[in-house]
Amino acid sequence: MKTERRFAEILKTMMSEQPLDTISVSLLAKKCQVNRQTFYYHFHDIYDLLMVVFLNEKIDGVDKCLNLKDLLTSIYNYYVSNKMFIDATLESAGKDLFSEFIFNNCYQCFMRLIQIYPDSKNLTSNERKSICRFYAYGVSNALINYFATHKNKNLRDMENLFIFLNERFLKKAAIRTLEIKKR
Numbered sequence: 001m002k003t004e005r006r007f008a009e010i011l012k013t014m015m016s017e018q019p020l021d022t023i024s025v026s027l028l029a030k031k032c033q034v035n036r037q038t039f040y041y042h043f044h045d046i047y048d049l050l051m052v053v054f055l056n057e058k059i060d061g062v063d064k065c066l067n068l069k070d071l072l073t074s075i076y077n078y079y080v081s082n083k084m085f086i087d088a089t090l091e092s093a094g095k096d097l098f099s100e101f102i103f104n105n106c107y108q109c110f111m112r113l114i115q116i117y118p119d120s121k122n123l124t125s126n127e128r129k130s131i132c133r134f135y136a137y138g139v140s141n142a143l144i145n146y147f148a149t150h151k152n153k154n155l156r157d158m159e160n161l162f163i164f165l166n167e168r169f170l171k172k173a174a175i176r177t178l179e180i181k182k183r
Contacts, residue, residue: 004042006032008053016084020092050094054101062105067167071109076155079147090148099144107136113170120174131173
């Protein structure tokens with residue numbers, strides 16, 4: 001596991017300095033001071049390694065978010081701390097890995113938040129998952145688009161993407177689902 005972690009750290013550092021498409025397995029192995037075959041012992045290709053990077057990444061504060069604003073702030077702070085790496089990822093074929101990473105963080109946060117509302121206790125597990133998946137896809141895709149297309153990124157502009165969502169969007173979805181089920 002130590003070798004895999006070292007490859008992940010070096011890849012992240014290298015991507016902060018150059019595009020992913022210019023990073024070869026040979027160059028990566030050289031920076032890690034191992035031979036090329038060691039890389040292939042652990043990973044299929046560079047994108048396999050990038051997937052491992054995102055599987056092991058954490059966004060500070062997401063597990064403590066109490067609302068959408070907290071979630072957006074945590075994701076924005078993660079972006080700022082990893083700007084070069086994320087920008088390089090978004091400009092590569094690994095963009096989908098970052099999208100999935102952001103989706104998973106949004107989904108986990110929404111699953112935790114929907115539990116707060118007493119009405120959600122009357123929903124099935126699949127209904128709660130569907131609601132959270134719906135909002136997680138929307139929020140994560142809007143964030144990916146924002147990070148990929150806006151030149152001057154700031155938290156306020158990012159929050160304005162979601163101005164139409166008030167703090168009770170999950171509660172409203174739960175109530176609406178229950179109303180439809182009663183019909």
